[in-house]
Amino acid sequence: MMKTSFLRKLSYLARGMYAGIPIGLGYFAVSFAFGIKARAAGLSATQAFVLSGSNLTSAGQFAGLAVIQGMGALATLALTQLIINLRYCLMSCALSQKLSPETPFFHRFLMACGVTDEIFGVSVSVKGALSPYYLYGQTMVAWPGWVLGTLTGALAGDILPSSITSALGMALYGMFIAIVIPAVREERKVLFVVIAAAITSLCFTYLSPFSSLSPGLRIVVVTFLVAGAAAILSPMRSEEGK
């Protein structure tokens, strides 16, 4: 009995690590660019490394760098992080519903470290209940990618040709697409929601009063508008969406 459950945890961990490979690669490319910027903003390589290791968030870190560089108030920094990373709150809410209700507190505290856009996307797409170990496996691969990319960028910004780093950036988006498309095929409701989200996101990026929103805030607003509208139009009974 003990043995099976141990093997099951191990299997979730291994599957998570496999799913984490494209995340880690994509992170390396993005955080490489962050490392270069962090040095330019006056951080040491060690500070850039600790910043990436303790935050594990792209948009928030890039925005935080701007505040640090301008020696802005700590309250401004906190507010920036709150707004840009508010989407993690929504993601954690969604993940909390994927966990078995008996999941102990220490798992919840530990899992929170790995809630990123990509890990969330992969974790929430599993069928049935989510094992914390699946998330840990992804984090174990994605986190090193993120901090090593930062360190490499901070220490040796211009070794890799830029054609490779920017092509690696597509890995993250390829992964997002691979998460969304199967659900789009399976459910017409999701297809409509995704089309609406794409159009709304384009409007908020290019139409004038909205385009002044930061990318992080834009994602929060689009999420509330489109998922909110979809929830009003098509509520969900308790047995659906599991």
Add this chain to the structure above:
Amino acid sequence: MEGHSIWLYIAVMAGVTYAIRVLPLVLLRKEIKQAHIRAFLYYVPYVTLTAMTIPAAITDAPTVWSGCVGVTVAILLALRGVSLVLVAAIASLSVWLIECFVA
């Protein structure tokens, strides 16, 4: 620039970001029954991922063309049921190839 104040900035960023992530996981321990909230949380990932991909996947790519090719390749492969890891790898490879040989 003062060394310790940068460490303080980093600590504040890490603290706020962690709090946002951990609070829902710790506070929401029961299944939500309310149909609208369930539907909202169900749609959130698809909307968020779409909003993060469009238009950033195309504008972040080296050129609009290679971005469009990368996104199209990813969609076609995903429609054929190719695994996540392969979709990500082939999509980046296609961007790199376009940049090397076409542009």
